[in-house]
Amino acid sequence: MMWPEARVWAALIAMGLATYLVRLAGFYVLKGFTPRGRMKAALDALPPAVLMAVIAPTVLATGPAETGAALLTAGAAALRLPMVVVILIGVVSVVLLRLVLG
């Protein structure tokens, strides 16, 4: 089996530390911290805002097929369908829309 090269190891360790230190910090640095009011509203928005930012280039700035498929997927997600079904609807619609829209 292929042994990872040095640069890949560096990335794995950097990503691992970035994740683990965040998780540890919550237990030690922010021990017992309970956000309230405006602070809570802002922090509650962090996960969806970050996830939206991650997919924005693909769903908003790639082409009409990706944007259309994203809307269909959002419709499926709004119906609270199981995650695997939501993903399937997204994948099938992007393939079909790419065929239709070129």
Next chain:
Amino acid sequence: MPRRDDIGAGVRDMAAILVAAAPIGLLWGTLAAGKGFSALEAWLMSVFVFAGASQFVAIELWQTPVDVFAVALAVFIVNLRHILMAASLSRQVGAVKPALIPLMAYVLVDEAWALSERRALSQKFSLAYYLTCGFGMWITWTTSTALGAWLGRSFGDPAALGIDFAFSAMFIGIIAGFWKGPKTAAVLAVAGGVAALAKLTVPGAWYILAGGLSGVVMAAALYREGDNDVA
């Protein structure tokens, strides 16, 4: 309650979640294989990072040779939410041996956190229950991602099958779980708009930080006294 019962409860509560997580792990492995990952490399990444959403982002940004700072920054930003989950859990762990906290931190994934917090509403926090949930996910995630990378080598071009879009579709599904009404729409519109603009103008992973921060600022700006009471 004896520890054996806590482990059994953890297995029962996690079972459906693990069945749903396995295909997503396979999918991640497939995308990783598309970027040249071997099964070993995919497994190592799942062991080192062990955070699904951020692993999808890292693979999306992955190039050969990899930009170490860009992927680490992206993973950091996507996983920042875990600091709040850990802080919340830290209020429950008074009876836990301090030496076991680093182990708890390692398996702090969304699902284990959510189940443990929910259970802690009605009974005492159980380390055995939490670790069963966490390591149940660990076994499922590391195995399915490595298997996906191993199988993925035979798939060819992911774009032809629409698999490249599966990542965005999954995130749309996760975002829907955070929906709280029109204010969420405003937050998402700002985060998405700023991120798309930043991606087109600034190289690297900064668009994630720019979009995420503007969404957070938008949420703070829209806050009105008493909002959290009804949420």
